Structures are given as structure tokens and as C-alpha cells.
Amino acid sequence: MFLAFRDLRFAKGRFTLMTSALFLISLMVVTLSGLTSGLGNRSIAAIENIGADHFAFGAPPDGRSVSFAESTVTTRQYAELAEADGVDAASIIGVAPARISVDGREVAASAFGVDGHSFAAPVVLGAGSVAVDADLANDNGWTNGTRILMSGKVFTITALVDDSFYSHQPVVWMDHDAWMSLPSAGGSDGTVVALRTSAGFDADSVGEATGTAVTDGRGALNAIGSYTSERGSLLLMQTMLMIVSALVVGAFFTVWTIQRGQDLAVLKAVGASTRYLLQDALGQSSIVLVLGSGLGTLAAAGLGTAASQSVPFSLTMSTTVVPFLALVATGMIGAAASLVRIAKVDPLAALAAAR
Template sequence: MFLAIRDLWWARGRFALMAGAIALITLLVVMLTGLTEGLGRQSTSAITSLRADQIAVERPASGETLSMSTSRITGAALQKARTQSGVNAADPIGISTTRVTVGSTPAPATLFGVDPKAAVAPSGIGPDSAVVSSELVKDHTIRAGDSISVNGTTLRVAKVVDDASFSHVPVVWVPRSLWRHTGAAAGSEGTVLALQTGKGFDAQSFDTATGLVSKSRADSLSTIGSYSAENGSLTMIRGLLIAISALVIGAFFTVWTVQREGDLAVLKAVGARTTYLLRDALGQALLTLLLGGGIGTAAAFALGLAVRGQVPVVIDLGTVVVPFALMVAVGLLGATAALRRVVTVDPLTALAGAR
């Protein structure tokens, strides 16, 4: 590492330029990771917080995709689901987007209609009471004990729950009897089934018997249209950024190694081993990545904390440390493109060319 540090100090201008480029790329990757996670939670947090092992939706017609927004659970399917082996509870949830009235102000909300005594129902919900998401409270002054109007019915707010959103709209939990009087119900028992399962549950047998499609809670997120589109697009952009960073870092260290061929030739001529030069080159790349990536990660962390009240960005260990580690690993992979010249440089040819 002695030669690596001395070389970086001697070419500190180029080193600072490269570290700055890595810092900017890392800043973008970390912020994009946090934004992807934040947008994902705004689309799915109401589902991921359910006390359920499986989510069952209606099997789509040929050529269509699974979707919670178009799913309808019939009474016959509900009865069959409750009699299947390994199913401890099968609770229908009616999901529909509407407007609720807070005071005299209408506000967009996603209704989650559940039976008050269902295993999946949040505590506090009753025949004349509702549970609202904290996302709704941010925009409207609502406290437990206040009243809201849902489709002309006045409900008392029994409780405010943290971070419950569906397709970027805050959730209001209401009695299923109220949801079934909305136009979205269309005579169905619900939109999805929340299953609590135990020993003996077999997803394939359940699907065959009920005509539904059951998925684990994590896998069911793909049936939320907004989540699938956003997560796929942002993940692709993040992957492209990481691939670009590998190419940029690889190109930089390749050029740097070409400029150092004379020095490498001298070192080989005086007896330096190739393994020593390889360790030195990788150490140089690691130092550059750690410094540049560290600066970019710190900047992203500070920026994320500053804007997370206005932007749906998540700043935690998974969205900060993991992208940083990935950038370092990918950067080292790109830097290995420069190692071929370290191995193949001929000291005699290089020294003769220098003369």
C-alpha cells in the first residue's frame, strides 16, 4: 500500500476528480435506493402490516394479470377457503379508493373493509368506528375521538395507526358492512382474502379447490399495480447506475495504469513481484472507492434526513450501508479490468521504449 498511497498523493488532482465522480454516483444510488423503498412502502405498507401468512386474490381471466384492484371474492369462494386444510382463518378485506370527509374537507383515502372481530382487523375498529392511517393525519387534523364521514356515514376515529398506505393513498379501516354498500363491492364479499395458515396448508391444493390464487404476503405485493410499475422502473435505473459506475471506475483505472506503465516496468526490473503490484493496484482502487463512496453516502444520508418529510425516502441501514457496500464491490470488479496490464507489462520493452 505504500506505493499506492504515494501515487495517489502525487496524482491527487486526478484522484480527487475520480473520488468526486464516485461520490456523485454513490449519492445517486443511495438516494434512489431510499426513494425506491419509500415509494414501495407508500404502495404496500397496508398489506405488509397485515397479520396474515397468505393473501388470496381472484384468479384472472385468460390473458390478464393478477391484480388486487380487479379481484373480487365471492361468497362461495370464501366458504370453500375457510374449509381448506391448514387454514386457521380466512378474512375477506374489501379494498376501494374513495374520498372521506374530515370536518368539511374531502380527502382521498383507500377503504379497507374488514369484520371488526376478524383476526386481521386492527384493534379499535367497530360497527360505528374507524381506524385511520397516520398518513391521513399529516394532511388533516385528526385525533382519536374525532369523527369522519365515509359515503355519508359518520364514524368515530378509534385509533391512528402508523404508516398504512395502499397505492400511495392513506388507508381508512372501516367495517366491512359499510364497504359492501359501496359501488366497488359489486355484491362480492371482499377484494382479497387474508389467510392465517398452519400445518397442512398447501397453496396448490388451496388454489385448485377455491379457484383463487394464494401468495405469501411478500409475493402478493406484485399484484399491486402501482408497486410493480414503480419498483421495476426504479430498480432498473439503479442497476444501470451501478453498471455505469463499474464501467467508469474500470476505465479510469485502466487509463491510470497505462500512464504508470513506465513506473511498473521499473518496479518489475528491480525485482518487484507481480502479486505485490496487483495488491498495490487493488489497494489503490479500494482507497479511492472508500473515500469517494463514503463522501457520497454521507451526503446522501444528510440529504435524505433533510427531505424525508417532503419526499417519500427511507433512510436506514438497508438503504444506506447496503448500496455503499455494493458500490465498493462493483467498483473493485470494474478496477480488475486494469489488472491485465499490471500482469503483462514487460520491464525490458517498457524500459527500452522509455529510452
């Protein structure tokens, strides 16, 4: 690492510029990662928190994938699913848009109708009671006991539920029978049936027997339109930034290798092995990558912590450490492009240059 540390010490401007570029790329990647996770959570949190491992949708037309927006199920299908082999518990769930009015002020929400005593209900619900997302309640000054108006009917808030969102809207949990009376329910019995299953459950055969399309939890999340479209776009942006990072690092170290070609030739002439020079170059690359990407990750974490008060930002190991490691890995791949020139350095070049 002698040459690597010497270069870092005497070419501070160049390496500061490179570190700054990696800092900015890392800042953008980690920030996007946190926003991707945060936005995704605002679309799927209510479905994830139900705790079902499978969901039965109304069978879509041929060639179409399952979708919460287009699915309807009947109480007959629900009863058949509850009796199917391998099903430990089943709960019919209705999903519909709703308008909540309190003291003349209206807010939009998603109404989830469930059996108030089933596993799908976040709390026990009665005919005239509802549970609402805690953030929605705090934003509007609602508390337990607040009376709200939905579709001309009065309900009482009996519980506040943390992190309860669906398709970027806060969720209001209500009894299934009350949900069926909402005009936005369109007269349907429900949207999906949530299932808890055990070994021996065959999703395909159960779906065929009940006229439904049964999917696992991941498939159910992908059936939420806002989740798949947003996540796909943001992940593409992250991928592009990773590629840019690899190209920037590769270009920088390739040019840097060309410029210090004579130094490398001299080292080879006095006995340095090719392996030593390759290790030296990779060590130098790793120092710059870890420093630049690490500082960018820390800055993004701090920025995300502050921003999470007003925007959906998720700060976890998967949104900080994983992007940081991915940036270092892709950067090292880019830096490896310069190793070819190092391996081909001719020690006679040093003698020729000295003449």
C-alpha cells in the first residue's frame, strides 16, 4: 500500500474530487432507497399488518393479474375457503374508498371492512365502532370517543392503529356488515379473503375449487397498483445510479493508472510483483470508495431522519447499509477495469523514460 498512500497524500485535489463525486452519488442512492421503502410502506402497511400468508382474489380474466382494484369475492367463496384443506383461519376483507366527515370537515381514507373478531381486525370491532390510523387521528385532532360520519352513518372511534396505510391513504377499520352498506362498496360482499395456512395447503387446487386466485403475501402486495409502479420507477433510478458509480470510479482509476504508469514501471523494475501492484491499486480504490460512500450514507441518514417528520422516509439497515455495500461493490468492479493496464506495465518503460 506504499504507492496508494503516497498518491492519496500528494494528489489530494484529485482524490478529494473523486470522494466528493462518490459522496453525492451515495447521498442520492441512500436517500432514494429510504424514500422507496417509505413510499412503499404507505401503500402496503395495512395489508402487511393483517398477518395472512395467503390471499384469495376474485379470479381475474384470462391474461390479467390479480388486483385489489378489480377483485370481488362472495360470502360463499369465503365459506368454502374457510373449510379448505390446509386453511387454519380465513377472514373476508372489503376495501373501498371513503369520505370521513367531522364537524363539517371531510378527509379521504380507505375503508377496510373485516369481521371484528377475526385475526384480520387490528382490534375488536363492533357494529358502530371503527379504528383509524393514528397519524390521521393526530392530524385532525381525533381521539378515542370521537364520533365520525361516513356515508350518512355515525361511528365512534374506539382505537388508533399505528402505521395503517393502503395505497397512500390512511385506513379506517370497520365491521364487515357496516362496510357492505357503504355506497363505495358497490354492493359486493368483499374484496379478498385473507388466509392463514399450514403445511399441506395447495393454493392452486384451492383456488380452482373455489373460483378464486390464491396468491402468497408477496403476490398480494404486487396486486396494489401504486406499490408496483412507484417501486419499479425508484428501483430503476437506484440501479442507474449504481451503474453511474461504477463507470465514474472505473474511468477515474483508469486515467489515474495511465498517469502514474512510469511510477508503476519503476516499482516493477526494482522488483515489485504484479500481484503487489494490483493489491495496492485495489486498496487505494477501496479507501476512496469506503470514505466517499460512507460519508454520503451518513449524510443521507441524517437528512432522512430530519425529513421523516414530513415525508415518508424509512431508515433501516436495508435502506442504508445495503445501498452502501452495493455502491462499494459496484465501485470495486469499476476500479477493476484499471487492473488490466497495471498487469501490462513493462519495467523496461522505466529505463526507456530515464534515458
